[in-house]
Amino acid sequence: MELRLTDEQKMVQQTIRKFVEKELMPLENDVLRNEREGKPSLPPGKLKELQLKAKEAGFWGINTPEEYGGADLGQMMLALVYMEVAKTFVPFSFGGSADNILYYANEEQKKKYLIPTINGDKKSCFAMTEPGAGSDTQNIKMTAVKDGNEWVLNGEKTFITGGNEADFVMAIAITDKELHKSTRGREGVTCFIVDRDMGWKSEYIHTMGEWGPAGLVFDNVRVPEENILGELNKGYNLGLEWIGFARWIVGARAVGAAERVMQMSIDYAKERETFGKPIADRQAIQIMIADSAVEIDAARWLVLNAAYTLDQGEDNRHLASMAKLYGANMGNRVIDRALQIHGGMGYTRELPLERWYREARLWRIYDGTDEIQRVIISRNLLKGHVKLGQFI
Ligand SMILES: Cc1cc2nc3c(=O)[nH]c(=O)nc-3n(C[C@H](O)[C@H](O)[C@H](O)COP(=O)(O)OP(=O)(O)OC[C@H]3O[C@@H](n4cnc5c(N)ncnc54)[C@H](O)[C@@H]3O)c2cc1C
Numbered sequence: 001m002e003l004r005l006t007d008e009q010k011m012v013q014q015t016i017r018k019f020v021e022k023e024l025m026p027l028e029n030d031v032l033r034n035e036r037e038g039k040p041s042l043p044p045g046k047l048k049e050l051q052l053k054a055k056e057a058g059f060w061g062i063n064t065p066e067e068y069g070g071a072d073l074g075q076m077m078l079a080l081v082y083m084e085v086a087k088t089f090v091p092f093s094f095g096g097s098a099d100n101i102l103y104y105a106n107e108e109q110k111k112k113y114l115i116p117t118i119n120g121d122k123k124s125c126f127a128m129t130e131p132g133a134g135s136d137t138q139n140i141k142m143t144a145v146k147d148g149n150e151w152v153l154n155g156e157k158t159f160i161t162g163g164n165e166a167d168f169v170m171a172i173a174i175t176d177k178e179l180h181k182s183t184r185g186r187e188g189v190t191c192f193i194v195d196r197d198m199g200w201k202s203e204y205i206h207t208m209g210e211w212g213p214a215g216l217v218f219d220n221v222r223v224p225e226e227n228i229l230g231e232l233n234k235g236y237n238l239g240l241e242w243i244g245f246a247r248w249i250v251g252a253r254a255v256g257a258a259e260r261v262m263q264m265s266i267d268y269a270k271e272r273e274t275f276g277k278p279i280a281d282r283q284a285i286q287i288m289i290a291d292s293a294v295e296i297d298a299a300r301w302l303v304l305n306a307a308y309t310l311d312q313g314e315d316n317r318h319l320a321s322m323a324k325l326y327g328a329n330m331g332n333r334v335i336d337r338a339l340q341i342h343g344g345m346g347y348t349r350e351l352p353l354e355r356w357y358r359e360a361r362l363w364r365i366y367d368g369t370d371e372i373q374r375v376i377i378s379r380n381l382l383k384g385h386v387k388l389g390q391f392i
Pocket residue numbers: 126127128129133134135136158159160161162207211213362365366367368369370371372375
């Protein structure tokens with residue numbers, strides 16, 4: 001067993017770290033100011049410009065198969081890359097990628113949706129959650145009824161990331177009520193690719209963070225038969241696969257952000273004096289620094305193990321839940337401590353800590369809440385699907 005990064009992994013980590021420090025961190029003040037003024041975080045065209053710079057550094061389609069022009073870095077590399085990118089709150093995403101489930105598209109759909117998404121000419125979103133069905137994804141109500149060569153979609157979706165900007169949505173709807181009931185939601189639902197101009201409407205949802213998802217309304221939206229993604233009545237598994245992809249990555253992001261705010265806290269503690277001494281000399285501050293360092297590394301290993309396991313072609317769902325649950329909570333604790341170490345300054349909008357504090361709260365909710373991760377982890381152990389210490 002080797003517990004150190006390879007030279008290649010170190011090189012990727014260093015390259016992306018330099019990119020983040022040189023291209024993204026200098027934009028932080030502008031991003032904060034724009035957000036405070038209710039403007040988009042980055043001016044139009046800026047994301048594309050940054051993506052092209054990342055491309056020059058070799059980061060394009062980082063998880064996209066090579067046959068589609070991607071770098072297909074593998075999961076360990078992805079984990080390292082996401083940890084580095086999360087050291088800034090500048091809303092950057094790499095160009096050249098598409099949702100994992102879009103690769104189930106047939107050849108026609110690939111030409112129409114997958115390739116333009118990879119090329120950045122189309123934006124997608126994925127919609128499973130409804131006002132009455134979040135954790136309980138098997139309880140969705142949106143229906144699709146066949147009419148000739150088309151399906152007619154009716155219902156609502158909520159909290160859809162990218163739903164305000166997307167050109168098309170991959171929406172999950174019930175296509176066979178009996179099957180849906182008899183399989184307790186596991187079958188009888190289908191994933192439809194629905195262009196915005198087929199008639200669905202979106203509305204911005206204001207949240208406590210800068211991340212504004214959308215509510216979507218489908219009122220007799222007619223979708224051609226050829227827009228079924230994957231198989232009829234088998235859309236539930238696609239939904240789980242979409243959610244599962246991002247799960248452990250939430251942990252990776254938490255590690256990166258936590259590292260950054262802890263470094264800020266260490267620097268601040270050495271320079272801020274109270275009662276004639278730097279606060280770094282106070283045991284109360286040292287305890288916060290020590291606890292945070294231990295927890296960041298614990299989360300890092302969980303994330304790397306989840307990534308490594310997937311690279312080995314093994315089922316990483318148990319580890320992904322553990323990495324997400326622990327990482328998200330670690331991130332919240334560490335950011336809270338960083339804010340505390342900065343005292344009143346931590347609470348101001350002069351520093352980005354309050355912004356991270358608000359963003360981090362989301363990590364415990366989306367892609368499966370803390371409680372749902374605990375349900376999954378305990379169920380796996382109680383039913384004997386996994387054993388303690390299995391994944392080493
Ligand atoms: C910013 C944001 C972006 C999102 N992006 C997307 C997206 O792109 N696409 C999409 O489809 N969805 C998206 N979601 C939805 C997200 O996945 C759901 O909000 C999440 O799964 C929780 O569902 P809910 O909000 O309905 O809470 P509920 O399911 O109503 O849960 C409420 C509370 O009850 C707890 N609870 C529920 N069931 C159990 C149980 N069995 N045991 C113990 N406790 C339980 C929960 O943990 C939570 O604390 C997004 C959400 C947010 C906030």
